[in-house]
Amino acid sequence: MALTYNSQQNETIAAIATGISESGIGIIRISGPEAIEVGERIYRNRKGRSGVRSWKANTIHFGYIVDPRLLPEGEAEEDHDNFTSEYASAIVDEVMISIMRSPHSYTTEDTIEINCHGGVYLMNRVLQLVLDNGCRMAEPGEFTKRAFLGGRIDLSRAEAVMDLIRSQNEFSRRTSLAQLSGSVSGKVRELREKILYEIAFIESALDDPENYSLDGYPEQLRVKCDVLVRELNHILDYSKSGRVLKEGIRTVIVGKPNAGKSSLLNYLSGQERAIVTDVAGTTRDTLEESVKLGDVVLNLTDTAGIHETQDKVEKIGVERAKEALDRADLILFLLDTSAGIDAEDREIAELIQRKTAGGTHCLCLLNKSDLSPKMTIADAKALFTSNDQILTGGTPIKFLMISITSGEGLEQFRHQIQEMFHTGEIAAKNEIFLSSLREMREAESARDSLELVISSIDQGLSEDFFSIDLMNAYTSLGRILGEAVEDDLVEEIFTKFCLGK
Secondary structure: OOOOOOHHHHOOEEEEOOOOOOOOOEEEEEEOOOHHHHHHHHEEOOOOOOOHHHOOOOEEEEEEEEOHHHOOOOHHHOOOOOHHHHOHHHEEEEEEEEEEOOOOOOOOOOEEEEEEOOOHHHHHHHHHHHHHOOOEEOOOOHHHHHHHHOOOOOHHHHHHHHHHHHOOOHHHHHHHHHHHOOHHHHHHHHHHHHHHHHHHHHHHHHHOOOOOOOOOHHHHHHHHHHHHHHHHHHHHHHHHHHHHHHHOEEEEEEOOOOOOHHHHHHHHHOOOOOOOOOOOOOOOOOEEEEEEEOOEEEEEEEOOOOOOOOOHHHHHHHHHHHHHHHOOOEEEEEEEOOOOOOHHHHHHHHHHHHHHHOOOEEEEEEEOOOOOOOOOHHHHHHOOOOOHHHHHHOOOOEEEEOOOOOOOOHHHHHHHHHHHOOHHHHHHOOOOOOOOHHHHHHHHHHHHHHHHHHHHHHOOOOHHHHHHHHHHHHHHHHHHHOOOOOHHHHHHHHOOOOOOO
């Protein structure tokens, strides 16, 4: 289903493009066919003239935003030596206005940007004046959506805009900027061109067998498809690994009651985020917090102590703790060394073993090492030795003695997390990074289609089958760029943007 312009795309839109707060400057963006006319109505220079229609593109002008309802008709055609005093009641703010003409603007449309003084009331007052003079309020992401629909950027680069705004670390900033600059788009187009060449050759050979021979071609195509599959797998592997740096590591703190889970959350967050007492079971629900360790973001979830309980509320907390465990990239398993290992620790260890078997990382922290420990790292490792399959097939569990109270082992704990996720190695690379699950699904679909081509060749099927799957791969890659995507998908993507972008 092709993308279509609706009546809204012919309307002129406006929104505050900067944060709304007390600040030196705030920007209001206007875009659309009537943007320049709106500027003409509400702008006056020192002499009281407008003249926005005659401005050259990519220029900026000092003047005033005025309420035209408070000015006499025809005043804009005359010079006023004392305009600011003569019409003081009509002046709303002293501003700088820039103009960009179609198609050389962010949206590809005529665009006016008003640089006014920041402040909640003032910016909303100027915005309301803009809306009253021929604009409607822009929807979230509508400016970038118009840039996409106008052909200035593809869908991959449009998504990179929001990723750049939301970036939390250097890796996220760098990969988002690279994608915005066209790194992903360029690679995807390169892959599509290779696939399209093969489609065209097969179709030509089937239509004109006298001039195009398919003798030995399946073997050549198989080699080419194998290379393409390896390229896509490499991109997907790097993108999956880089996700933890871009979005943060989903980290769950688990352990029996009073093992020190809330103390660890408070230490990492640098504030008393959770209540800490000597009473077991203080935390009855999950608590969430995002913290930075160097260039790594941990999306932390502190859970209720996993144990058998008859308390109805506490039971719900325990179930939520187990659900959080299922979603985790990293499990921080706290053991209370002052109490020794018991049945509750063994139950939690069994749950963790099932997760590490599927690739989840686990760091087992032996806490309270400053209180005459009743267990060693060897004792903790023994918790996980009952299942040989886990030990040989799963992600290795790391062990560390710490004391949240005294600070012992906490610096090593920080380094351990970065080593577990190879964050330094990932961040150092400059490779193609697919930033969204949508892009990754399309890349996986293209790879799967190419693998079907290889399978068809191995089975000795006719070239017609090759063309079908090659075209599917070509289409899937095109959807990364926004080609042949449905209107409702585009709407869903751009509604995630902030207002004014």
